[in-house]
Every structure is written in structure tokens, then in C-alpha cells.
Amino acid sequence: MISVNEAKNSILNSVQDFGVEEIPFLKSVGRILKEEIKADRDFPPFNRVAMDGIAINYSFFKNGQRNFKIEGIQAAGSTQLSMQNKENCIEVMTGAVLPKNTDTVIRYEDVVIENGIATITVDAIKEKQNVHPKGKDGKVNDILIAENKIISAAEIGVLATVGKATVKVAKLPKVMIVSTGDELVGVAEIPLAHQIRRSNVFTLVSLLERLQIPSETAHITDDKPVLKSKIKNYLQEYDVLLFSGAVSKGKFDFLPEVFEELGVEKLFHKVAQRPGKPFWFGSAASFCMREQNVYQNGKGNIKKNTIVFGFPGNPISTFVNCLAYFYPWYYKSVGLQIKEETAILNADVTFKPNLTYFLQVKLSDRFGHLIATPITGNGSGDLASLVNADAFIELPSDKTEFKKGEVFNIISYR
């Protein structure tokens, strides 16, 4: 049995490159940017009027002039006007190009207009005020967004501004999520007394959806030849297989054997943690016909690795292991920096086993402090307790007493 940190390291050493694809920019929210976004021109691209009002040549104001004859109107979206007489002014609109021969904008609130004459009613006018100078926010070819950033609404605005109608992003892995366990029936079915409905695969689908990763699901009966033949195909077809169940010590926990027989290299089985201990993790080098990242082998087939996460079947075990292992594996695979999040424990906790304890907590924000209050569940089968929590706090295995006020890493899922 290895430690949680050893398990994390093993997983982070098994990252995959799924390649890059180009997609319409408006579909790219939540995806990982795979190119540098540069300014295609200066920003702003011209001396930009920043207030509705009049534009003047400041030197005349400085010399005491207060009445300015209105020579015209510079609307946003019109070609630049040129003020013919420098003593005059031009009405200007926010977003317009500052007219030639003007340098300062006085907002309408500080002006009275009568009979074509604008009279400035305040004395506190600064030269070049209310003008957003060309290139102030950025010069052409400046890097506006670095590679490997998650695209959010903020980035969408920049992509639109620089004309990136399509954008390069990390390709998504092709994922199959498999449930096992003959006690499981479909969501729309009425279970018999000894049956329960499938739920873990749908939890996993939703956890992957948070990362924008679409996935497929399947259920395989607890029958070794059937498992073997189906998984053999999945190893050819998918970048990642996620399993829930059949990795523990039960008579029908065939997955570890099946993986071995199919040549999936076991990187570890069992991690010193609660819940989620019987976690199986491995990697298979498959030769297959599909076109995906990677290199050609001699026979014209394509070699790639399929990564296999065999999560224990208890709902909380599957849930926490997906967050604690699949998430960082995916983040590193697509080039994202993994950020650790911490919170302040809000109660004393005693946990004697020599295991890392992933304890469910409810998070709350108090004056800039993130407070983690333990939620008492009924063990790893108690799915409903996840609803009342927001995160897991990770209490390390080398201690048994954890005090209110101490700070630990958390994995939040909302």
C-alpha cells in the first residue's frame, strides 16, 4: 500500500498529451488555451474619446478662452475629422477617434451649449483629459493572454477584440466510464430488494463535465470473460477508462486480474487513505487504428497509452478519488498549473488509522477566511452526505489529532 503523495506522484508521471484543436472562440469557455494571444494592433487602436462632450485644443483653454464654436460632431465609428480652426471645438462621443488638432475632452456635464457655442463652466481641466491614448493598454504584438490559461468570459472579450474567430485549445481526452456490480439497475428501473440503482457513473460524468470533458458510460456484468472482451475494446478506443467497483477483495472483483491479462501495467493498487483505499491505477500501451496525438509505429498503426483509473465502488470513494487523482492528472496533461486550496478546520477531529483522511466539510467564508466545518456522514456508502458538504479536507496520515484552527489542503467540488 502506498501513500497518498506517492499515488499522486505516480499519477502525475503518467500524464498524456491529447494534442491541440482549433474551435470557434465562443465555444472555448472552460477549455485550455494552446496558443499565445497577441494584440493585432495597438489598444486602443487610436486616441480614443473616453467621455461624451467636446474636444478642444488645450492651449486655447490655458490661455483663458472659455467659449468654443462647435465645428462638427465626431461620432464613434466615423472616420477621423480634422478641426479646421484650432480655436473651435468638436462634439465627440465615447469610443470615437479624437479629431485632429484637438487633444483634450471636456464632458457635457461641464459645458453649456447655446447657439452653436460651447462654454466651459469649470476651471479644473487637465491637458489630454478623457482621452484614452493609442497603445496605452497594449502595443501591437504584445502578449495579451499566455498559453495554457483556462478560457473564461474575460478571455472571450480579448479573443473577440483581436479577431480570433477560432482559437487553438487542448483536445479533450476520449473517456469511457464503466460501472460493474450485479446489484446495479438503471435509474428509471424499480430495484428489487437486493438491488440498487447505478449512480457512480453519473456522478463521474458530472465531475468530468465540470472540466468540459464529455464521456460515455457502460455497465458490464460481473463476468470475467465479458469484462475482458469489452475492456480490450475500450483500451483500443479510449484515452482514459474510469471504473467504479470490482477492485477490492471480493470474489467477483475481477478487474485487477483482467487488467493484468490485457497487459495494462499496474502502477499501484491500494492507497493509504479513507475513503477510497482499494484504488487501482495503471497504464496500457495500445496499438490501435484511430488517429490521435502520438507517433506512428512501423505497421502504420498508432501507439498511444490508455490510462486506467479503477476507483472503489463506494460512492464517496469514487467521488473523492476522481477529484484527488483524475483532476490533477487531467490538469497536468493539458498544461494547467495545479493550484492547491486550503481552509481552516472548524472543529477538533481525531482519526487514529495510519491513513490520510479525506473528511467531508461544509465551506463558509468569514471575513476573508475559508472555514471548513466537518459534516458527519455514515461512511463511504453515504452518498447523501455529499449533498450537505462542499469539499473534502485532507488530513495527513502522520497525525491522529487535528485541532480547530489548523489549516489543511481541501478539494472543493462546488
Add this chain to the structure above:
Amino acid sequence: MISVNEAKNSILNSVQDFGVEEIPFLKSVGRILKEEIKADRDFPPFNRVAMDGIAINYSFFKNGQRNFKIEGIQAAGSTQLSMQNKENCIEVMTGAVLPKNTDTVIRYEDVVIENGIATITVDAIKEKQNVHPKGKDGKVNDILIAENKIISAAEIGVLATVGKATVKVAKLPKVMIVSTGDELVGVAEIPLAHQIRRSNVFTLVSLLERLQIPSETAHITDDKPVLKSKIKNYLQEYDVLLFSGAVSKGKFDFLPEVFEELGVEKLFHKVAQRPGKPFWFGSAASFCMREQNVYQNGKGNIKKNTIVFGFPGNPISTFVNCLAYFYPWYYKSVGLQIKEETAILNADVTFKPNLTYFLQVKLSDRFGHLIATPITGNGSGDLASLVNADAFIELPSDKTEFKKGEVFNIISYR
């Protein structure tokens, strides 16, 4: 000009009910639950084996017996076995029903099996251990998820478990996002010297997508009759109109007049804040033919309100106002509790105007403390600065000096 708090109150007094719809549960992530989810049976629904091993009748162990003849195997998903001879044991698998006449499970690790006899190798056995008793996590008809919760992966698992193949959620509002401004050209176009590309509508689309709200977009030229005729139709067709631009003092800022002429009630125009001051907000009672919440008027048409958010056209202004006003309006409309988030200011800030200051900040987590470090932008036109920040910190208007270490509300957007 009203204060930020007055503006927020006005907006929260204008919430709308979009009604309820029933959708497939797996499509419901991010939506707002509009029914109580109750347990359809006890959880677990039977005394559930929680470890792979053997099930015994504890009284025999207590009396000193250590060797138990294996009578059979109880697999997960099989109907309950009944142990014929109470001195014997039955092999049991995680997830299986505990066999009749057994009450305690000993895991395989603590047992040696030879010639059909299981010998228990440890003394520390507790009665009923490794059994997850029927109904421990919940009784039939217990409320597992309260109404008005955002559905996440945790809730998806519970919905699947109780057989909610479809689920009632808040309907989404029908939203039109309109840009104005003749300086704007399309994302795929090459702008002339005095033009820029449209970006605010796409930023708004993405900010609404974060709330799972789909939206449509349009651009209307700065021409009053055209604006009026198009907006008249939009008021009939949509629950919410979001505008970016044309609400300030410019000659072509026709929107406030057009809204008035179309009978949209102005609830406020201009808020004491920077950026985002010229924000216009109103509500129109429209009679229209479409079927939506609300009541029938005498003529067989349907009366409803359309809510109009007229955001100022500067990118940062549009962005912060969508977060500060549209978001809470939507949350309250669908019954969500609005949670305030706070952070610790990481630098001294001076801001003299008598305005609420929405300052861009980069967030970082230090030992459970959320730290907000100001990002210096170049004013409300500087879209690229949004990329370097994560949130706005809201510095109140009644002070001018804000000190490092003080705590303020934030609005985060990542």
C-alpha cells in the same frame, strides 16, 4: 444618481419567475432544483455488507468459536441467502445483502480459508461490524435534497439513486444581448482605423453561460427608428434584454429615449460607482402571445415583464455590472440564496471620488485566507486587464482610504 446598494435593492425588487420545467437528470448540472428530493426507500435499502469477507452470527464468536464452515457465497445483486446452520458462515461481497441469521462481517484480511473452513485470526471483532444497517443514511421519505439547490455532481448521484430519471428545475429566462455603436465590426472582420471589433456581447454570452443561461445576440446601428422598432419586438419575445452601450450622454445614445417611448419603466439611470456609472435599468409590462409563466389578461394574451439592463459600453463597465447586478437578479429570480464572498485587501488603496470603487484584483489563497491583490488597469476601456485579474473588490463610497489587511466584499469571475 443612486448608490450601489439602492441599485441592488431596486434590481432585487424586480425579480421574475420563469416557471419550472422537467428535464433529464443528467442534463441538470448547474440548474436550480425546483422540487424536494425524497428517499424512495431506506438507505441503504437492506443491511448492506460493507467489506468483502465472511458473515457470521456474532454470538458464536463471542462464545469462543473461531472456525466457521462456509455454507455459501452471497454476491452483490443476489437475493438474500438464509444461513441454515447458525454456527456456519457465508462468504459475502461488498454491496451484498447481509444473509439471514448473520449479523457481523469479518474482512478477508482477518480470515484464513482452508478446505471450506474459515478461521478468524483476530480477536478484536465487534458485533455488527462492517454492516451498513438498513436505513442508517436515511429513511424512506426523508428529504435528501432541499428545493432551490444548485445541482452539482453530488446531487446527480442522489438523483440517480432515488430513480429521478427526470427532475424539475427552474426554467431559464429567454435572453437577448444587444450591442450598439457604429464603431463596431464583427470578430472575423478587419476593422478600419476608426473601428473596433464587437466584444462585449460575447463577454456577456460567456458570463451568462456560467449560469447555464443560453442567449442570443444582435447588433443594432445607432439609428433611433431602427433601434425602436427592433427593441419593440425584443420586448415581446424575451424575458431579459441586456444592452451594452448607448446609455450615456452621447448624441447617439438613444436607448434611454427609446425605452421611454416604448413604455419601459425606468427604475434608475446612473449609479454612484466606478466603473459602470451610466447603467440604466428598467422593466416593461408587455402583452404578448407567447406562453410564459404569468396570467392571462382579458384579451387572451399573456402579460409578463421584460427586464432591461442597459450596461455602459466600456468593456469593464459591462463586465462588472453583469456580475454585480444581473447575477444577483437571476439568483433571486430562481430562488437561490445570494452568498456574499469576502477577501483581504493586499495593498493600501486611495480612491477619492464619492463613488463605490469596483477594483480589479488577483485572488490567492494563503493558509485559508483569501488575499486580494489590486491589478493596475488603464481604466474602464482596458479589457486586457480582466485577463490578469480574477475578481472585483467592492470598496465602499463612504471612505477614501482603504488599508492593506482590511476585508471587503468581492465578486469573483473565475
